[in-house]
Amino acid sequence: MLGSEIRKDYIQDKYVIIAPRRGVRPHEVAPTAPQKVVPPPCRFCPEKLDQEGYVLEVGGNKVWQIKVVPNKFPAVSLENPKAYGVQEVVVETPKHGTHLEELSDPHVAKLLSTYAARTDAIAKDKKIEYILIFKNAGGPAGASIQHAHSQIFATHFLPPHLFDKSQKVQAYKLRTGRCVYCDVIARERTGPRLVFEDAQVIAFTPYASMHNYEVWILPRRHLDNVTLLNDAERLSWAKILKRILKKIAALNLPYNFYFHQVIHDEDQHLYMKITPRGSIWAGVEIGSGLIINPVSPEDAAKYYRS
Ligand SMILES: [Zn+2]
Numbered sequence: 001m002l003g004s005e006i007r008k009d010y011i012q013d014k015y016v017i018i019a020p021r022r023g024v025r026p027h028e029v030a031p032t033a034p035q036k037v038v039p040p041p042c043r044f045c046p047e048k049l050d051q052e053g054y055v056l057e058v059g060g061n062k063v064w065q066i067k068v069v070p071n072k073f074p075a076v077s078l079e080n081p082k083a084y085g086v087q088e089v090v091v092e093t094p095k096h097g098t099h100l101e102e103l104s105d106p107h108v109a110k111l112l113s114t115y116a117a118r119t120d121a122i123a124k125d126k127k128i129e130y131i132l133i134f135k136n137a138g139g140p141a142g143a144s145i146q147h148a149h150s151q152i153f154a155t156h157f158l159p160p161h162l163f164d165k166s167q168k169v170q171a172y173k174l175r176t177g178r179c180v181y182c183d184v185i186a187r188e189r190t191g192p193r194l195v196f197e198d199a200q201v202i203a204f205t206p207y208a209s210m211h212n213y214e215v216w217i218l219p220r221r222h223l224d225n226v227t228l229l230n231d232a233e234r235l236s237w238a239k240i241l242k243r244i245l246k247k248i249a250a251l252n253l254p255y256n257f258y259f260h261q262v263i264h265d266e267d268q269h270l271y272m273k274i275t276p277r278g279s280i281w282a283g284v285e286i287g288s289g290l291i292i293n294p295v296s297p298e299d300a301a302k303y304y305r306s
């Protein structure tokens with residue numbers, strides 16, 4: 001196809017074929033599966049949640065703003081040496097049906113400090129090597145019936161692809177004396193994939209985007225984990241995250257966001273990946289591991305900026 005191009009990730013051995021299909025919107029490629037309707041009060045509504053034990057309660061005079069509870073069906077636990085770890089649910093608002101992007105800027109900034117507080121507490125366990133923070137969100141059609149929440153997954157096991165990535169980042173540093181992502185930020189700031197930036201944070205669509213409309217948010221400072229963000233960075237991050245999620249909502253796409261934190265790896269540069277789920281990976285992807293992305297990151301960036 002005219003304009004197609006194989007691209008490699010900034011540092012990892014991951015490849016994608018950017019194959020723009022003009023005029024094709026991702027939701028036309030893959031309609032969102034209908035979601036189960038859960039009427040309030042759901043498990044995460046205060047009237048139910050407040051009857052359970054909790055890990056952390058944040059803000060509010062009468063009712064909490066954000067609440068962290070243990071995951072009821074964890075795959076890893078501190079009692080299991082064969083699959084050691086912690087799984088928690090972060091309920092982002094007491095209000096059923098309110099989306100993350102509809103919360104106030106300070107509220108979303110508080111969500112980031114909640115992630116930081118839990119990262120700090122969980123990392124005190126010296127056996128924990130890896131903390132993943134992530135969110136799965138349905139499209140607006142389905143999400144109105146969902147109670148906004150994200151999740152924390154921490155374990156003693158570092159997934160091999162992340163170990164491999166850490167080594168590549170270290171090798172780059174040995175070779176150049178610099179952080180690869182700090183270099184990427186410097187490059188993407190002035191290019192066609194820039195989405196938003198201010199003095200604290202930057203968002204861009206990565207050169208080898210695996211997902212259509214994939215976008216990353218990074219602090220401009222080299223910080224290796226979420227506990228090091230300051231107030232100004234959290235507020236900027238909140239504003240930019242909300243703007244991006246509103247644009248994804250307008251596409252009617254479900255999305256994930258996540259960030260990895262490898263404990264004691266100060267060379268890693270914190271970044272949040274936001275990945276809308278627009279296309280279904282089919283034969284080529286499953287067979288070859290090569291991903292085909294029908295929306296070029298340059299077009300995606302243009303959409304986010306518009
Ligand atoms: Zn609810």
Ligand SMILES: [Zn+2]
Nearest residue numbers: 179182222269
């Ligand atoms: Zn860096």
